[in-house]
Amino acid sequence: MLCRRLSGLRKNKIVRACLKSVYTDYEVKGLNLDKFINTLKRQGIELYNLKKFGNKRMLVSIKFTDNQKFFAIAKELCYNIKKLGENGKGYPLLFIYRNVGLALGVLLSVLIVTFFSDYLFSFEFTGTGSVVKHEIKDYLYSQGISEFSRFSQIDIEELEDGILSCNEHLSFVSxxxxxxRLIIESALSTDSVKTLNGNVTALYSDKEGVVESVKVYRGTATVEVGKEVKVGELLVDGYATIKEQTVKINVLASVTLVCSEQFVYRSKDKGEEEKATLLAEALYFDKQPIDYSVTVKEENGEYIYTVSVRYKHILIAG
Structure with missing residues (x-):
């Protein structure tokens, strides 16, 4: 079988050229080694690295392509011949040919590792911003990024900018x-986010405002978008109805309120609306302000600038 395969191998000119650089090492034992050496040379077999050890033992290397001729000559003479191995620049090709299954297995393993390393299997969220990981994940899905997406099709810098710009809760994304795995590290932006961690059985409002959004992953919302809420009002309750039975659960939810406050600036000068607004912006810059409006009234020779500020306040439980 091997002879037929090697015979077919020699028919390929490129392969044949490679095999010329393969050498086989032999140990030869017997009497009158000089006669054996001369016979090989007369038959055109070149000998390499010939080393004699006394009169009965020698080491020699011949070209791989001369192996059949070598054994044909040795067969007619009484010598004990032991093959020691093969070497040369073309040996890797010969090894691959002889071990096709092994070579294909190694190649397949490399291809599998290379192929699957480009696929996303899971997400990992770290940092303080991980409390809004569900919203981040919603954004990822909206961009077509999910389990089994390809990393080579994801622009990391563009994704970082996208997560940051679409989520007002965050100040940093990496x-x-x-x-x-896709590791998403994020940080909450400001004090406008109030987070309740641990076993939270209900989420209550700590400010007056109008509900802008409600996202409930566990629990039941008790308010709707557009509703005005007071301090202490229940926003999300820790229960769920499962198969017509009501069970208590821990709350995992976020509620965004639009709150209003007023900042008063007094001055003896008229026309300082812009200055009053700038002062209000400096005071409320960390509360995600939406807009400002200024009213002015004069009282006892003094101008009173009242800046109404609307800002977002996010409550998160879970």
């Missing part, structure tokens, strides 16, 4: 590939 996205990295680690193995087959």
């Amino acid at each position: 996205v990295k590939k680690r193995g087959n």
Whole structure:
């Protein structure tokens, strides 16, 4: 079988050229080694690295392509011949040919590792911003990024900018590939986010405002978008109805309120609406302000500038 395969191998000119650089090492034992050496040379077999050890033992290397001729000559003479191995620049090709299954297995393993390393298997959220990981994940899905997406089709910098710009809760986002995971590190932006961690059985409002959004992942919302709420009002309750039975659960939810406050600036000068607004902006810059409006009235020779500020306040439980 091997002879037929090697015969077919020699028919390929490129392969044949490679085999010329393969050498086989032999140990030869017997009497009158000089006669054996001369016979090989007369038959056109070149000998390499010939080393004699006394009169009965020698080491020699011949070209791989001369192996059949070598054994044909040795067969007619009484010598004990032991093959020691093969070497040379073309040996890797010969090894691959002889071990096709092994070579294909190694190649397949490399291809599998290379192929699957480009696929996303899971997400990992770290940092204080991980409390809004559900919203981040919603954004990822909206961009076509989910489990089994390809990393080569994800622009990391563009994704970081997108998550940051679409989520007002965050001030920092870093996205990295680690193995087959997408690591998303994020940080909450300001004090306008109030987070309740642990086993939270209900979410209550700590400010007056109008509900802008309600996102409930566990629990039941008790308010709707557009409703005005007071301090202490229940926003999300920790229960769910499962198969017509009401059970208590821990709340996982976020509620965004639009709140209003007023900042008063007094001055003896008229026309300082812009200055009053700038002062209000400096005071409320960390509360995600939406807009400002200024009213002015004169009282006892003094101008009173009242700046109404609307800002977002986010409550998160879970």
